[in-house]
Amino acid sequence: MSAATGGSFLFPVRTISRSKTIPVLVTTARDSIQNPPFLITLNPLVESCTQSPIDPFLWTITDKLKWMGISFNSSYNARFRLVEDGVDCEVNAPAGLHLRSSWRARNAMGGCEVTETVAVQGFFLLMPFVLHNLRASHAQLLEAMATALQKPGTDRRKFSVQSPPVSQENISWRETLVFIFGLIPIPLSSTLYLPPAFKHYILFITVFFFVVLALKKLARRARDPYGDFHLVLNRRPDHDGLAAQDTEWLNMGYWKNTNIFPEACEALALRLIAAGNCVPGGHVLDVGHACGDSLLLHLRHPSVPRPASLTGITSLMQHHYRSAQRISMAQRKEDASPAIYLYPGDAVFRPDCRPRGHPLDPSSNRPKFTSILALDCAYHFDTRKTFLEESYARLEKGGSVALADLCLSMQSGSVMSAARRWLLATALSIRTANILTKDEYVKMVKDVGFAECQVEDITQDVFPGFRQFLRSRGGMWKIMEQYGIGAWVRSDGRFILVSAKKIVPEACSNTL
Ligand SMILES: C[S@@+](CC[C@H](N)C(=O)[O-])C[C@H]1O[C@@H](n2cnc3c(N)ncnc32)[C@H](O)[C@@H]1O
Known part of the structure; x- marks a missing residue:
């Protein structure tokens, strides 16, 4: 451990630094320290932490401190900023205390060297107390980190996060x-x-x-059965097991020209983006984006126009957080980047939904969207129709909505009993109200007010390839293939690309 000094007499700066070599891959350590809840919850002083609903890198942390035998809580804001090989964190604490810390993970003999350097500035009388706590707690933190990183099965995303109430299954x-x-x-x-x-x-x-x-x-x-089980599916056939994976897709894929999962997923996303008429300088909303791969296409894929703003809603907090992390990393590599707004929550706005700032809030004063995209997720929404109505209200005139979605064929839809629909809905995590035939689907889109509704049936380029891929993975994937997607295919279920426009008639165009 080293220490350095500086600052003024009344408000001196002290810098302390501590390192530890941990026998893990540098990518494992780096990904972990770039995850604020991981760092925060390893600190033995931390009593609770809350993520800002708007900015996933801003946290309010409460420490439990002890001074002359008296315990008290101290809350402060910590802002994290990801850098190539770690993370920087700036803290403004009570009593004028200011801390800048940097965590770095670098290759070293025997594994990865994790270094923390903290510069603390504060009132000189407080400094001994602050430095004492900092030294003791951060030494413990490094030890706890080493243990956590070496524990088999430790996943950086499993650390608990006290966050906005998103998709929680509380008992009422x-x-x-x-x-x-x-x-x-x-x-x-x-x-x-x-x-x-x-x-x-x-x-x-x-x-x-x-x-x-x-x-x-x-x-x-x-209805929202996701997590991080899909990450292994993204492993390419030539993956050596050591390199970091660069995709985290979670859709059924468009398998026309490939048999590789991440390529098929990207192809489906690109087809949806094309159907959604994304334009340069537009305002794009991507719903159900999971870990953010479809968002990343808007930032860097050569065939996707760069929007002026990119908004995402996804229901699971861990996906929301992961997307924010990946976008933040990608943004630093791009010259120009759109304004990004990520919202953790349900696709459907409700007046009581938290956090505030839902992108489909009709009273929102943010720019209206030019494209709203729902990639392989709208069948989960409560309901798809409500989502479309809210999307219509928040779309710019001439804007488009596009969905990669499920529907039933006419034949199966007309004969299917209510019990079978319920079973199918449960097997596939779909809401029964969202099980529609193609004609019912088109009617619903038109009833909401959309025009130029186009439906392309791409079933043959989705299910056979996806099923074959799942079968090749064996185990649980095979069961999912047989009784999940298989059940849908046996019921003559289809996979469709739907797009429609908000075309406001001249007479009413002034009022909308
Ligand atoms: C099949 S995955 C597709 C993920 C992503 N679009 C992709 O292509 O990788 C469905 C996603 O929709 C999200 N989701 C499910 N229900 C939702 C809801 N009501 N509101 C917002 N997102 C939802 C899930 O958490 C999941 O991330």
């Missing part, structure tokens, strides 16, 4: 009441004198009740 008070009432028959049937047949009947009702409750919960969870 109604469910709690139902649960309590559901349990009442059991003690009643054993204490009261009841005929045995009646007791069995009560038991049956109770079990039935809990099975229904569990199924309901399962179906609700199944």
Whole structure:
């Protein structure tokens, strides 16, 4: 550990530095330190942390400190900035305390050398207390980091984040009441004198009740069944297992000219972008972007026009955060970059949704969108129709909406029973209200007010390639292929590219 000095007499600066060589790949260490919750939660002083709903690199952190035997909390803001080989962090704490720290991961003999350098500036009387805490806590932090990085299966994205309430499956008070009432028959049937047949009947009702409750919960969870399981699918056939992967796609792909998953996913995204009429200098909204690969296309793919602004909504916090991280890295490599706004939350705006600033909030004063894209996700929305209505309201005149989506063929749609729809919806995490035939789909788009609705059936370029790929992976992927996509294909389900425009008739164009 080293220390350096500077600053003024009243507000001196002290710089301390600490390093540790950890036997892990430099990419593992770098990716981890570039993940603020990883760094924050390893600090033994940290009591809680909250990510800014608007800026994923701004965190409010609360430390539990002790001074002369008295414990107290101190909250401060920390802003993280990713750099090539690590992360910089700037902290403004109470009492005029200012800290600039830099974390770096570099190749070293025996693994990766992680170095932290902190420059602290503060009132001279406070400095001994601050430096003492800093030295002790950050020494522990480095040790904890070494342990965490070497633990098999440690994933930088599994660290808990206290974030806006996004897609959380909390148990509501109604469910709690139902649960309590559901349990009442059991003690009643054993204490009261009841005929045995009646007791069995009560038991049956109770079990039935809990099975229904569990199924309901399962179906609700199944609507957004994603996480980071898809990362392995992105591994190219020639991947040596060591190099960092550069894609994190999560769609079914367009397999016309390839049998490689990330290439097929990119091809599907490019087809959607083309259908969405993205224009140079436009305002693009990309919904359900998962880990952000489709967003990155707008920043750097040679065939995609550069927008003036790029907005993303995705429901899972870990995807939102990962996208922000990857975009931030990409932005630094591009000369010009659009204004980026990433929102963690549901695609559908509701007046009570948090955080504020939903891109489809009709009262938003941000520029209207010229293209709204939903890549392989709108079948999850509650509902797709509401999403389209809100999109219509937030689209610029002449703007386009485009969806890579699922529908049923006319034949299967007209004969399918409600029970089969429900089963299919649960198997594929679709909402039953979103299971439509192609004609019903087009009618819905037109009813919302869109014009020039075009539907291209690309089933043959999506399902066979995707199924073949999943089968080749074996294990769980094979089961998913058989009972997920397979069930959809056996029901004559289709994969379509839909696009439509907001064309406002002359007479009303002034009012919209
Ligand atoms: C099949 S993945 C497609 C991901 C991405 N478009 C891609 O091509 O890699 C569906 C994505 O939609 C997101 N999603 C599901 N329901 C959503 C909702 N109601 N609002 C916003 N995003 C949602 C999921 O979390 C997931 O990231």
